[in-house]
Amino acid sequence: xxxxxKSKNQxxxxxxxxxxxxxxxxxxxxxxxxxxxxxxxxxxxPYTYDSEVRSHSYAPPSKIHFKDAYGNLxxxxxxxxxxxxxxxxxxxxxxxxNEKYHFGFFVKGDKYKFLGIIPTDRHLFGVEAPxxxxxxxxxxxxxxxxxxxxxxARVSLSIGLIGVSISFTLGLLVxxxxxxxxxxxxxxxxxxxxxxxxIPGFYLMLALRSAVPDSFNSFQIYLAIVVILSFIGWAxxxxxIRGMAISLRQREYVLAAKTLGLSDLKIIIRHILPHTLSxxxxxxxxxxxxxxxxxxxxxxxxxxxxxxxxxxxxxxxDAMAIAHIKLHPWILIPGFFIFITxxxxxxxxxxxxxxxxxxxxxxxxxxx
Amino acid sequence: xxxxxxxxxxxxxxxxxTGAKIVRNVSFSVEPESVTALVGGSGSGKTTTGMSILKLLxxxxxxxxxQILYKGFNLSAFSESKMQEIRGREIGVVFQEPLYAFNPVFxxxxxxxxxxxxxxxxxxxxxxxxxxxxxxxxxxxDPARIYMSYPHQLSGGMRQRAMIAQAIAxxxxxxxxxxxxxxxxxxxxAKIIELFHDLRSKLKLSIVLVSHDLGLVKHLSDQxxxxxxxxxxxxxxxxxxxxxxxxxxTKDLLKAVExx
Numbered sequence: 001x002x003x004x005x006k007s008k009n010q011x012x013x014x015x016x017x018x019x020x021x022x023x024x025x026x027x028x029x030x031x032x033x034x035x036x037x038x039x040x041x042x043x044x045x046p047y048t049y050d051s052e053v054r055s056h057s058y059a060p061p062s063k064i065h066f067k068d069a070y071g072n073l074x075x076x077x078x079x080x081x082x083x084x085x086x087x088x089x090x091x092x093x094x095x096x097x098n099e100k101y102h103f104g105f106f107v108k109g110d111k112y113k114f115l116g117i118i119p120t121d122r123h124l125f126g127v128e129a130p131x132x133x134x135x136x137x138x139x140x141x142x143x144x145x146x147x148x149x150x151x152x153a154r155v156s157l158s159i160g161l162i163g164v165s166i167s168f169t170l171g172l173l174v175x176x177x178x179x180x181x182x183x184x185x186x187x188x189x190x191x192x193x194x195x196x197x198x199i200p201g202f203y204l205m206l207a208l209r210s211a212v213p214d215s216f217n218s219f220q221i222y223l224a225i226v227v228i229l230s231f232i233g234w235a236x237x238x239x240x241i242r243g244m245a246i247s248l249r250q251r252e253y254v255l256a257a258k259t260l261g262l263s264d265l266k267i268i269i270r271h272i273l274p275h276t277l278s279x280x281x282x283x284x285x286x287x288x289x290x291x292x293x294x295x296x297x298x299x300x301x302x303x304x305x306x307x308x309x310x311x312x313x314x315x316x317x318d319a320m321a322i323a324h325i326k327l328h329p330w331i332l333i334p335g336f337f338i339f340i341t342x343x344x345x346x347x348x349x350x351x352x353x354x355x356x357x358x359x360x361x362x363x364x365x366x367x368x
Numbered sequence: 369x370x371x372x373x374x375x376x377x378x379x380x381x382x383x384x385x386t387g388a389k390i391v392r393n394v395s396f397s398v399e400p401e402s403v404t405a406l407v408g409g410s411g412s413g414k415t416t417t418g419m420s421i422l423k424l425l426x427x428x429x430x431x432x433x434x435q436i437l438y439k440g441f442n443l444s445a446f447s448e449s450k451m452q453e454i455r456g457r458e459i460g461v462v463f464q465e466p467l468y469a470f471n472p473v474f475x476x477x478x479x480x481x482x483x484x485x486x487x488x489x490x491x492x493x494x495x496x497x498x499x500x501x502x503x504x505x506x507x508x509x510d511p512a513r514i515y516m517s518y519p520h521q522l523s524g525g526m527r528q529r530a531m532i533a534q535a536i537a538x539x540x541x542x543x544x545x546x547x548x549x550x551x552x553x554x555x556x557x558a559k560i561i562e563l564f565h566d567l568r569s570k571l572k573l574s575i576v577l578v579s580h581d582l583g584l585v586k587h588l589s590d591q592x593x594x595x596x597x598x599x600x601x602x603x604x605x606x607x608x609x610x611x612x613x614x615x616x617x618t619k620d621l622l623k624a625v626e627x628x
Contacts, residue, residue, distance in 0.1 A: 183427070252468035258424055259544075260483045260534070261456035263449075270482070274473050 011277060017355040024351030027344040034341060038153035039115075045147035046126035046133060048110040050308040053132060056081065056142030058328045059093055062134045064103075077102040078133050090327065101131025137330035140318060148310040149334055155311035156292055157341070159226055163291040164284050167230035171237030172280065176268040178238065179245025190242065196235040204232055205294060209303050218309045225304055229294045233287055240283075244276045278356040285349030289342040296338055312338050371440060372397035373542050373574045374421055378434035381416055381425065381598075390416050390429060392598045396591075398542065403568060403575045405585035405606070407621065408595035417595070418544045418578045422459055423451050457487040460535030464547040466527035470519035477515030480534045487538040502533040505570070506563060525556040532563065536571060544576045549584060561588050582621045586610050594618050 018024055037044055062078045080099030083091040107126040114120050127133045135146040178189040196204075208228040216224060248254065249272065257267045292312075298304035299313025300320070307314060315334040319325055325332060374397065381391040391413040398404045406414040419425055421436055423443060436443045438454070446454070455461075463469035470479055477499055484495045496515070503511035506529040519527060528548065535543055545564065549557040565588055567573055579585050585592065585606075592609045594602040594617065602615045613619045 252463060252465065253471040255424065256461070256463055256469040257471070257482075259422055259455050259459075259461035261452045261454070261486060262482065263452055266486075270474075271471050274471075 011281075014278065014352065014355040018351060021351045021355075024348055027347040027351075030340065031344045031348065034153060034337075034344075035157055037150055038157050041147075041150035041154055042112045043114055043122075044124045045144070045150040046107075046109060046123050047144045047147040048112055049143070049148050049151035049310045051110050051143060051147070053138075053142040055083070056132065056134070056138050057140050058091065059132075059134050059138040059142060060328070061137045061330055062132075063095065064133075069097075075102055078127055078131060080131055099131065101127035101133075103127055103133070136333050137328065139315070139331065143308075145315070145330060145333060148315055149312070149337060152310035152312045152315050152334060153337070155222065155305055155309065156295055156313065156338070159222075159229065159295045159311075160288040160291040160345075162226050163230040163233075163294075164288050166227065167232075167234040167287075168237065168280065168284060170230070171234040172241055172273050172276070173268075174234070175238035175241025176245050176273050179242035180249050180264065180268050180272060182246065182249075186242065190239065193235040193238050196231070197239075201232045201294075202297070205229070205298065206303070209298060218306055222305060222309075225295060225298060228298075229291050232294070233290060237280075237283060237287075240279070241273075241276055244279065245272050248272045248275050282349055282353040282356060285345055285352055289345045292338060292341060292345075370400050372399050372437075373439060374398040374576070375437040376417070376421070376434070377437070379417065379420060379431065379436060380433045381413070381420060381429055382432040384428055384430050389432070390598055391420070393434070394593075394595070394598075394600050395434075396593050396600070396603060398574050398576060399590070400541075400574055401568065401572050402591070403564075403577055403589040405577045405579060405589035405592045406595060407579055407582050407585060407592055409580055409621075411597070412595040413598040414578045414580075414595050415546055418546055418576055421542075421544060421576070422455055422461065424455075453487075456483050456540070457538045458540050459542045459544060460538070460540040462528075462531050462535045462543060462545040462548045465551045466531040467519060467524070467551075469531060470527065472519055474518075475515065476517050476519060476522070476530050480530070480537050483534060483537045499533070499537070502537055503530070505536075505567070506530070506533045508533070524552055525559070528552060528556075528560055529563065532560075532567070536567065536573070539571070540573070542574045542576065544578070546578045547580070548577070549579070549581070557584060561585075564588055580621075582610070582618075582624075594621065 042048065059081060062081075064076050064078060066073060066076050068074045077100050079095035079097060080101065081093045082096050083093045086092050103125060104127070105125050106122045107128070108121050109123045109126050109129075111119065111121045132144070134144050136149070137145050139145055139148065174189060174193070178186045205228055208231060209225070212221065212224045212228075245268070254267060254271055257271050262270070295304055295311060296313030296316065299311050300316050302314075302317065305311040305314050312334040315331070318328075318331045319335065376397065377395050379391055379394045380389060382389050394413070394417055396404065406417060408414045416425065416429065420431060421438070421443070423446070425431070431444070443451075470476065477496070480499050480502070481495055484490060484498060488495070490498065499515060500511040503514055508514050508526060508529050514522065514526070514530065522530065528551075532548075548564070549560050552560060561584060564575060564577070568575055575588075577585055577589060582592070589606045591604065592602075592606050593600055594609065594615070596617050602609060602613065602618050609618060610622070613622060
């Protein structure tokens with residue numbers, strides 16, 4: 001009481017504890033790296049998402065050579081490729097040894113707008129035209145998979161964040177209102193939530209998706225998918241927040257806020273919802289993977305993001321046929337990105353929960 | 369004689385479900401710049417009476433009969449949004465335990481600022497100046513530090529002073545102080561009562577003081593209303609009630625103080 005120590009609230013303390021957990025910090029930095037590459041995808045990737053060379057269909061990952069024909073170290077380069085058909089009519093790619101394309105930084109390539117504003121044609125790295133480098137192979141239309149994964153990260157990673165912010169705004173408000181007023185309002189709202197929770201998420205998603213008009217362009221479809229995904233998660237959250245609000249509305253500072261003349265909505269937003277923050281932050285972290293997987297599932301079955309726009313889900317569409325996976329195993333790479341992202345979000349959420357939960361303090365390594 | 373600020377006429381409050389009466393036929397009026405003490409033991413309905421002036425009864429309770437006039441207007445005719453304008457702006461409340469009456473996640477300054485933001489059109493700088501001035505007025509040292517402090521960082525007495533600063537922030541005419549000294553030790557109790565005394569003359573406040581401690585209120589109040597089990601057992605000028613108590617219950621209350 002009455003100490004002069006630097007004021008730290010619960011959130012600050014929890015984040016201080018989070019820093020102690022190496023694995024959590026590691027996963028968080030992977031996530032940061034992924035989001036960073038997503039933001040600068042157009043600059044980092046050597047090609048744009050729709051730059052295609054049909055004759056390079058399913059070209060394997062390029063071999064990067066560090067030694068010249070005489071075995072001396074040189075600046076890395078790739079060879080041009082050409083293909084022949086084998087007896088099963090499968091393309092067999094071979095390197096064309098007299099076509100040498102050196103790597104370079106800030107090379108000229110496809111035109112794009114940096115961060116959507118500045119028009120430029122420089123890419124972080126690439127090889128001299130007309131050569132093409134496929135770090136992680138090419139897809140059926142001869143588009144660089146590495147570039148498409150980076151562009152796909154934009155869609156897949158942002159859907160999680162935007163979806164979660166919509167459904168949490170909705171869940172927090174609805175839950176807060178329901179719990180704060182109680183009585184009949186509460187009953188009606190909660191029965192409404194149960195209606196949503198009753199329908200299995202995936203089928204609700206499919207049903208809502210079928211309501212989206214065909215005339216939508218890719219950006220509108222993207223928005224529609226975000227809204228559809230956020231429609232699924234909010235009801236469960238609203239129920240939990242409502243439970244917390246019921247207990248919080250009994251607090252004396254809520255009565256005090258009323259005596260100061262604050263409106264109900266202000267009281268809910270200022271004096272009830274902030275107290276659910278420690279729960280919400282963890283719940284947000286743990287529910288983002290659901291959105292990423294939801295988008296991937298929709299896109300995988302062709303109902304989500306439409307080609308040529310890339311998302312991790314629709315990049316995997318090629319991988320639905322087992323024969324393709326056997327012949328071109330690199331098309332599974334987007335799946336690993338989904339896997340890593342989901343794992344990282346779960347770990348970060350888990351560690352955060354340990355940090356926020358005072359009962360676990362001192363037990364886990366989170367607070368050691 | 370000027371018009372009373374608040375007139376409570378035959379107020380009865382009951383529990384909605386059972387119909388049990390919490391407050392029965394209570395009548396009194398609060399004159400401008402006067403202090404009215406509602407005194408009684410636990411469950412005597414004094415807090416309920418105080419809160420019904422703000423129309424902030426627990427949802428389980430309702431006013432079953434009688435009316436409350438605020439500056440001559442019947443409160444029951446006021447809408448909820450009209451009441452929100454009155455709460456804080458015209459009637460301020462001081463609670464018993466300021467530790468619980470402040471929201472632990474915001475700073476003291478921020479929470480007092482909330483009142484000014486809602487009830488006045490002042491700018492950020494003006495509001496901060498006003499708050500620092502308020503801290504000065506209620507006798508808080510180092511106002512700048514208090515402004516940035518969280519409720520748990522202040523001592524009980526400082527918190528109560530901050531609470532009073534919040535109650536008077538929007539220049540109300542009436543303060544309802546609900547056991548403002550019960551959570552404090554004896555020396556602090558006297559100081560807080562002194563502060564009320566001070567503010568009353570400086571700010572021309574009327575005060576409704578809810579307390580169980582007759583000994584404490586006798587220094588401050590002009591009239592005393594003694595309540596027991598929801599009914600007024602004795603009412604009158606403070607001196608009269610203290611010196612010549614008519615009822616056994618009042619005498620008991622006085623005795624309890626002497627023993628202490």
